[in-house]
Amino acid sequence: MTASTSDSTANGDVRSFEPARGEADHPHSALARFGADKPLRLDSGAVLSPFQIGYQTYGTLNAARTNAILICHALSGDQHAANVHPVTGKPGWWETLIGPGKPVDTDRFFVISSNVIGGCLGSTGPSSTNPATGQPYGLDFPVVTIGDMVRAQAMLVDHLGIEKLLAVVGGSMGGMQVLQWAVSYPERVFAAMPIATAARHSAQNIAFHEVGRQAIMADPDWHGGRYLSENTSPRRGLAVARMAAHITYMSDSSLHRKFGRRLQDREGRTFSFDADFQVESYLRHQGEAFVDRFDANSYLYVTRAMDYFDLAADYGGVLANAFKGSKTRFCLVSFTSDWLFTTADSRAVVHALNAAGASVSFAEIESDKGHDAFLLDEPEFFAITRGFIDAAARTVGVN
């Protein structure tokens, strides 16, 4: 690890990828490395150094460096927003939104998508090697916050030579990062688009996260977080955590529409504990697929960061004060059937922005797809995103 920052951009087409084994095994993304001269000072008071960020970019930075858009990912997401995922081989998680001619148009904009600090796909996290021990950090990794994730992203943006972002866009935990960007670096964000998110995590959401963490930590293969050194992985615990979370990403009506009470087999009930209902086998599949691409300790750290998020806390509990004097233009989006991050959550942010005299628009989109709607085919959402980004680009003078 050198004291200066450097890029090692490598070919994304790596077939023998092994997830969650630290930075050395992540050649599929560009890496920004920050040495001892550029430590990451965390909200906890701890200092992370050296550290690195794995990221992808799409499109070309213009000469004036005014066309950069930062994409922030959600809990189970990563930097592979608009490229084939190197582990799963599936399309990027936001290819509906990002690409040539898409609402976030990579023919016009330089799009940056980075893996969060604490993550497991190239950025330093609990599966990275702890320089003090030569072993994976495990639970010795410091607890990070949404503020820390954003502070690290700002260092990446510096590293890329970009002073001001045309837009920061993200949904769910990504939306929390967008809000944090607007508060931490108001002069660096021209336009902010927090989608299906909240200024703080609710008691119910903390409760669901706690169930997931307990499921992971109850798995004997977790080994107090030292499973990588033990050559095991708490796969069953992580799968249960993912299953529980996945239910919260869908609405009751979307589950009903997708599965109803339909049985797997037309013969009917097996009178056993096999996956009789389609929804059961769907959930089992979701759980099993997740453990192939996600690190269990990262799941603990990233959920914890979301739980700790409370944007008003540093402003005497008054959210509007967080946005005082902001010149950033905001566009918030919520979805009617999202019960994890409700319209009321978005409205609370809108009210605070109004009280702060900020420029804000808000769209509640009719959808029965629940929280996941922000990742799915929602034409109205795409149109709003395109319009908001276009208007920002026009104002800034980006062609």
Add this chain to the structure above:
Amino acid sequence: MTASTSDSTANGDVRSFEPARGEADHPHSALARFGADKPLRLDSGAVLSPFQIGYQTYGTLNAARTNAILICHALSGDQHAANVHPVTGKPGWWETLIGPGKPVDTDRFFVISSNVIGGCLGSTGPSSTNPATGQPYGLDFPVVTIGDMVRAQAMLVDHLGIEKLLAVVGGSMGGMQVLQWAVSYPERVFAAMPIATAARHSAQNIAFHEVGRQAIMADPDWHGGRYLSENTSPRRGLAVARMAAHITYMSDSSLHRKFGRRLQDREGRTFSFDADFQVESYLRHQGEAFVDRFDANSYLYVTRAMDYFDLAADYGGVLANAFKGSKTRFCLVSFTSDWLFTTADSRAVVHALNAAGASVSFAEIESDKGHDAFLLDEPEFFAITRGFIDAAARTVGVN
């Protein structure tokens, strides 16, 4: 096990109770034993014999045998509705509703409360001894349905010499049993009170149950269901299952009112995975307390019975046909903030009863306590129950 039925009513004050070890260790309740001459024919086609039912009674059966009220318990409930629980030492789960002078008045009515088949507090279930092997049944216990639970209860009611019940009352899974009673034995139910329930389990509810089952089965101490023979218990898996379920029993607003985002310690965030938030330690406590009184395999079987419940299925999918010609009078109750069994679920039953020309009243009660409201202090609910039971008693001529 004799071929005839017999009662062994014992003292409920047993200090050294060990849960989930089969019938021999359950002297705290009355037991109705059914021998080879009285097998329980299950919906799966299997036959359970011999079997027994653990039950409690409160009050006195009148000479005309017309004042009996059957109470049906929910998933995590048992027969100890109105007496101190022999394991936990806590008040019965429905002492708010049942007792001298209470809405279900034990000074006037003979109240029967039985443990469901598949349960773990005296009724035959997966922790009972399999007569074929001399070992606990484990997964060799046949999968049972709500219909099977009710069929067994009907045999208990026969055994007690009661032809017709003044009322059958229950919430959640108990409400499913009430509906099943009204359909299976319409002439034996004068009044039926299904509370916070549905005629079939939704895809979302099946999904939450599946997460709980997977958490149990992922625990290595589950041993394919043979943990009693291995002298272990999947405590961690069962605790996670209970935690996930418990969130669904509360509303977001009740969680918020109870806990908000309040931290355990006024010092603030620990930047660790300790239970920083009160809601976290509350959930951990709920999980741990549950495993002391509930058998993990029973949890699998009873959740499965709920998932399979679909009252209309045997009637060409038309719920009204299930109630055709019913003389039973119904009173349904739902709670506004219950998102597990919604007002829409109750309304669907009311519509079917109306279409069948049955006598039905329905109350949606304003409450922010979620599904658990039916177990809590809800004066309007108590008043409705008292009025409905009183009216039934007057009509039948019970003083």
